[in-house]
Amino acid sequence: MIIQQYIQEVLFRQRVCVVPQLGTFSIQHFPAQYNASAQTLMPPRDQIIFSQSWQDDGSLLEWIGLKENLVPSVAQRKMEKYLEELKASLKDGKTLELAGIGKLQGDFTGNVHFYAEELPINPESLPISPIHRQPATPVAPEPPVSTEPLPLQELEPVMTEEEEDTLEAVTDNSIFSWWRAAAALAFLLGGLAIWYFVSRQAPRAETAETPDMPAHDTAATAVTPADSATIAATPVVSDSISYLIVIEAYKDSTTAAKKMARRKSWKQFELVLIKKDSLYSIALPVTSLPADTTARLDSTRSKYGTAHLKF
Template sequence: MLILQQYIQEVLFRQRICVVPHIGTFSIQHFPARYNAGAQTLLPPRDQVVFTQSWQDDGSCLEWIALKENLVPAVAQRKLEKYIEEFREALQPGQALELPGIGKLQGDFAGNLHFHPEELPVDPADIPIAPIQREEPAVPSAPPAIPPASAMPAEVPVPPSAEAVEPVMTPEEENTLEAVTEGSIFRWWWAVAGAVILLGGLAAWWYIGRQAPVNIPAPVVTIDSTKHRPAPDSSRAATPAVSDSISYFVVLEEFQDSLSAAKKAVKRQSWKQNVVMYRRDNLYKVAVPVRSLPIDTTSELQENRSKFGINKAYLEY
């Protein structure tokens, strides 16, 4: 059990995602800065650990154990099964398992796991933002009346002009002013970085959405029966029309969250595999679009199972 705890701590903060077979998936999600209108403060961006019981084994845990304990893959697999069994025993109903620096896992009587994350440290503090009150310009009053020359005194003393005095600051006050200025610039940099990350995520979601499969109907060819009518050939078997073909999907993998499905679809597309991602029955599926005759669906399924090495692949219309 301690081995899996160490594995989660090392891999999660290095790769921002960690898969524990037969347990679930830990990931670090970034939340951008947001404005609290009630307190009139700008909350800084933050990272939070998220856990889901869905998992897709990528072999990282087995490889980590083999390297950590210097074992061959077969022995490392038996060690992994033993560690997973100990991990499950520690998650009995009513018991909580502490993951230092990450959070707490707790099982219930229904076999579900509940995760309570810890607050990750955040450097920048809240930035107070006070509303600006704009003052209306004062209405100029009428100029005073100029008395006649006879009423003015012979000499009017002119007061000396006041010279601008530059404020004198101590070295401690100058250092404090520079620190406040640098801290404000650093906080605004975090806010801008969070906005850029949010826009990048929206752009990636829009690009993946455009990759959705589109069924293109087969072209219909019209033949004039009055010209070049071929003689019937009784020895040749009738060939089914092109319009009898159907479109369907060979589902390779399915996920409960769109992030994992999108990552898998992009990864397979980078391998030059013709796959798409779509949602059905509250599941996100990675599949191969296929168009064939109804009689060829079984052979297409077997061919894709052998091609991708996934025996659990199935058809979906």
């Protein structure tokens, strides 16, 4: 039956699956345990638990509608049909196997017994032996090191006669180089001043000698059809737009809040809950180019099942 696959998908998707009129499957995590008497450590593990008490949260109905692309009313009738077949198969002590979960077996009193599926490899306990540390051998303290600074001795520079002559020559040459650099800078500034004066006088002379220009020829500047086609063919880049892609819409705020909380538990933190036109909608805010609107809608529909735009 297809309902067995739906139960498995919902259980491993959100770690709990409520089957109306039957019970609740859940995955319980057991942490690592240490056995002090045997000095062993059991690794952490997950185990599937079944309880005949149930409170319908709508997750199985929603999953059936999403997988078979059905509206909620049709999905409700389909789920009821699946559940009748499931309960009929458990009558008279028959066994129903759920792949990856375990086995269900009914009895003549109407009770359902669950046998969890055993893992192919059971994790073995890890032996842990105590560590005996040897006492540390005392180490003799080292003698203190003196931190007093040594007295400084003044040193006088020692220069030979050749070094003194070289220093005097370098000093004289440096003075001569400074005057030479100043002369070159003055020459450069003078050249710039002459160029600036000539460039200011040239436009005035051209303006004085320019004859009257004829009237503007409108025919010469008319736009040809080819130019118009070129201008029309120039693509216009539009700016990005912001809009909402609605995943679900409800008239009741309580139902919308429950659905939103469930999607947050599925780590769908990008969704928001909005109210517009007396409807409470769960939507995905998107900012993209207008040309990418259809692609973003298709990608959202493939991820969430149903989606439509709302600007």
